[in-house]
Amino acid sequence: MPTEARQKNKSKNMLKKVRGIIDSEGHARYDLMDSDGVLPASVRTRLYDLFTQIEREFEVLYTDNVALQEKIEILNERLDQMTSGGTATGKDEGGDTVDGMQAWKQSVKKSGSQISQRLKLTYKTSTSKIVSSFKTATFGFQTVKEFRGHRDGVWEVNVSKLDPQIIGTASADHTARIWWVDNALCLLQYLGHCGSVNSIRFHPSQDLVVTASGDQKVHIWRSQINTMSFEGLKSHSSGEDEAESNEKDDPEGASSSDDKREPVYIRQPVLELLGHSGVVIAADWLAGGSQVITASWDRMANMYDAETGALINSLTGHDQELTNVCAHNSMKLVMTSSKDTTFRLWDLRDPSMKVNVFQGHTQPVTTAVFAGGDNLVSGSDDRTIKVWDLKNMRSPTTTIRTDSAVNRLSTSGSQSLMAVPQDNRLVRLYDFNGVRHGRLPKISKGHSRMVCCTAWNDKEGAYCNLFSCGFDRQVFGWNVCQQPEK
Numbered sequence: 001m002p003t004e005a006r007q008k009n010k011s012k013n014m015l016k017k018v019r020g021i022i023d024s025e026g027h028a029r030y031d032l033m034d035s036d037g038v039l040p041a042s043v044r045t046r047l048y049d050l051f052t053q054i055e056r057e058f059e060v061l062y063t064d065n066v067a068l069q070e071k072i073e074i075l076n077e078r079l080d081q082m083t084s085g086g087t088a089t090g091k092d093e094g095g096d097t098v099d100g101m102q103a104w105k106q107s108v109k110k111s112g113s114q115i116s117q118r119l120k121l122t123y124k125t126s127t128s129k130i131v132s133s134f135k136t137a138t139f140g141f142q143t144v145k146e147f148r149g150h151r152d153g154v155w156e157v158n159v160s161k162l163d164p165q166i167i168g169t170a171s172a173d174h175t176a177r178i179w180w181v182d183n184a185l186c187l188l189q190y191l192g193h194c195g196s197v198n199s200i201r202f203h204p205s206q207d208l209v210v211t212a213s214g215d216q217k218v219h220i221w222r223s224q225i226n227t228m229s230f231e232g233l234k235s236h237s238s239g240e241d242e243a244e245s246n247e248k249d250d251p252e253g254a255s256s257s258d259d260k261r262e263p264v265y266i267r268q269p270v271l272e273l274l275g276h277s278g279v280v281i282a283a284d285w286l287a288g289g290s291q292v293i294t295a296s297w298d299r300m301a302n303m304y305d306a307e308t309g310a311l312i313n314s315l316t317g318h319d320q321e322l323t324n325v326c327a328h329n330s331m332k333l334v335m336t337s338s339k340d341t342t343f344r345l346w347d348l349r350d351p352s353m354k355v356n357v358f359q360g361h362t363q364p365v366t367t368a369v370f371a372g373g374d375n376l377v378s379g380s381d382d383r384t385i386k387v388w389d390l391k392n393m394r395s396p397t398t399t400i401r402t403d404s405a406v407n408r409l410s411t412s413g414s415q416s417l418m419a420v421p422q423d424n425r426l427v428r429l430y431d432f433n434g435v436r437h438g439r440l441p442k443i444s445k446g447h448s449r450m451v452c453c454t455a456w457n458d459k460e461g462a463y464c465n466l467f468s469c470g471f472d473r474q475v476f477g478w479n480v481c482q483q484p485e486k
Helices: 002-015 041-092 096-133 234-239 241-248 256-260
Strands: 018-022 028-032 139-147 154-159 166-171 176-180 185-190 197-202 208-213 218-222 264-266 271-273 280-285 291-296 301-305 311-315 322-327 333-338 342-347 354-359 365-370 375-380 384-389 398-401 410-412 417-421 427-431 436-439 451-456 466-470 475-482
Touching: 139 436, 154 466, 166 208, 176 208, 208 291, 218 291, 280 322, 291 322, 291 333, 342 365, 365 410, 410 451, 417 451, 417 466
Parallel strands: 154 197, 154 451, 185 264, 197 280, 322 365
Antiparallel strands: 018 028, 139 475, 154 166, 166 176, 166 197, 176 185, 197 208, 208 218, 208 280, 218 271, 280 291, 291 301, 301 311, 322 333, 333 342, 333 365, 342 354, 365 375, 375 384, 384 398, 410 417, 417 427, 427 436, 451 466, 466 475
């Protein structure tokens, strides 16, 4: 019982902590009954003052609200009186006033509808102008050539800058081939490697070719293609189109052109570059063509003298295997891409070889290429393509998200486009702002397995201006052209 009595007394004390006092202004304020409580007396006093101020603000708002309600009621009464008075006078004067009111209402409605229509028309016109300013150019796509003959997947295709127009292909069947574009004839086969040929690049000004292979070697060999060797082939070009249907029936992928003319076979290189301890995945010519840069799975990029084969320097820094190497066509700049999710830009003009590391991808970077001007483009297994500016290398200027891994893409200076080969058998075209301009059509001649590489032909007037190769052993030539606006 004593315990219950103490609890009751305690509860009573808790309920009587504050009391209401009416001050001289007629407002309620609160004061402390006792000093029992957790908060200090100064804090509680401050809180009560704040509550008092809030209460006063609510009272002012309430008073204003009541005054506004009274005004609204007065205005409603006046409106009712005017309406009733107008109706009465309308009856006395033959309904003229009522008709005038109705006519006025109709004119107001009509003018309002006209204004709204004008606003809608102005909005549509302005938005249509804005949308038309963002319309992208339309491109047409057509397959025009098919190069058949490889016995295994084709890793890379490259376009020669010299005349007559030829392309080179590197294949997992241990061979590299050179083709005449005009009638898709195989002119030459290089058989010097004992492993998969992973890349092929033409010399910028001579009839030399550099190939990189899984046998850990890089070979420089002469293409032996000149204008005289094409004179005897022109007579066959007229009958090539008739034989295309027979080429498709060859289960081994052999070209009917091989039956008409045997290609030249080369088994020995002019120069062999050694020094890598792993698969050499790519090799390219530095600007001028006097040096060669290579990329390998041993995480190094080696620079060689193209005349003597001497190792000049080794570029190290990547944490995992390299996937590609690309050299600038006019400056001694090199980009190496790697499975460590980065790619690096090496400035070989400086003896200290300054390097910039580009980070932004989340999976292996499969390629990084120069895109003209100050732009760089990188592609990755994370299904993204990123465009970078050399003036601001901290973050990409454009990021393109796709639905499949990206392989060795290429850029066109004349078309301002990039052709993106992907694992899902598609080749998509984008500009450097990330706008998609379509994809190469899925037809009976399209790729049936992943597309490994693309290469543009930027020669003026070239009808076959884009090439693609894939692991389905196929190499296609495409005509990509901008269609005129209708």
